[in-house]
Structures are given as C-alpha cells and as structure tokens.
Amino acid sequence: MSKESLxxxxxxxxxxxxxLQALRLFKERGFENVTVDEITSACGVAKGTFYNYFPRKEAILLHLGQGQIVLLRESIRRHAGVKEIKARLQLIFKDLLTRIDTDPELMKATILEILRSSLLVAEEIQLISEFEGLLIPLFAEAIAAGQVSPRFSAPQLASFLVGVYYYTLFSWLANPARGEPAALLAAHLEIIWDGIAAEGSKNRG
Structure with missing residues (x-):
C-alpha cells in the first residue's frame, strides 16, 4: 500500500x-444534549480535526447514509465481474448490511434522530435517490442480458429494491432476533427475482 493510500x-x-463515538454519546444522552466539545474529548481529537471530517454536528447522523453510498460504489466495482445480476446484487447488499450489523441499537438511535429533523430527512431522501441511481445500470444490464423481464423498467426495479432494502433494515432493527439482515434481504431478493426474471432465465435456473 502506498503512503497516500495508507x-x-x-x-x-x-x-x-x-x-461511532459520537453515536454512543447520542444514544446515552440524546443528540441535543451532546456538544462537539464532548465528542472531541471522548475521541481524544482536537476540535479542528472534528470539523475537518464533519462540518456540523448534524453531519454525523448523515454519515451512515453517506458511508453506505461510498460502500455501494466500491462494492459495485468489486463485484463487476459476477455475470449473474441477482448474485451480484446479493454480494453488494451483503457488503452494505454487514457494515450496520454490529450494533442494532446504535443504528436504531441514529435513524430515530434523523427522523426527528425535517432537514436531515430531506438530505437523507437525496441519498436514497442517489442509491437508486447507482442500481439502475445493474438492472439495465440484467434486462439487456435477458435475466430480467423487459416488462419492468430499470428505474422501477431499482426503486423497488431500495424499498425492500429499507424494509429489511427497519424490520431487523425492530427485531434483531429475526436473523442477520443480509440473510433476510437475500431471502427477499429470491422472492422478488422469481417475479421479475425473464422466462428463459427462469428455465435456465
């Protein structure tokens, strides 16, 4: 690894x-009751260092979604060689959901804080739109390759799958005992694919 990469x-x-340290403080005491000074003190970093990464305290809450977009881009590139789009999507969403599978209560606290702010919700909606946009080329490729029925458009399918992703995420946060979120989403994707797969693709499967 080069010095720059390191x-x-x-x-x-x-x-x-x-x-993560900020989220722990928010979870313990509530978002409004935690200051930037307290976050930097808990992390052992200077205030200037904090602002290099987060322009305002609210930006911490958006980091989950922003980080997922970065991870999504990386995962799409990493798995580009997988020819079957369903298998590729399963790998991509496993990457995304593994990141948030470590502490469901912490993730729940983050999402609840976002939902309390109309400004943060508006910014999160923009991230969801970007999320959908990154999936559209995958479905366009699946349609062109005859893996998915042309009855559906790529934007429709991307929007639907993002909805299933958030349903899986929220239902898992409500009841983590249901199982690993990546496994739950993989099961949902199997059901979805049975409905959208092109007939020839079904026969080959």
Missing part, C-alpha cells in the same frame, strides 16, 4: 471512530 485509510478510520 494516509487515506487512516483518515477513513479516524472519521469512522469519531462517528
């Missing part, structure tokens, strides 16, 4: 550390 990796690790 430096970037350390930056990402520090940002994630600040993010």
């Amino acid at each position: 430096r970037e990796s350390r930056k990402r690790e520090l940002k994630e550390e600040i993010y």
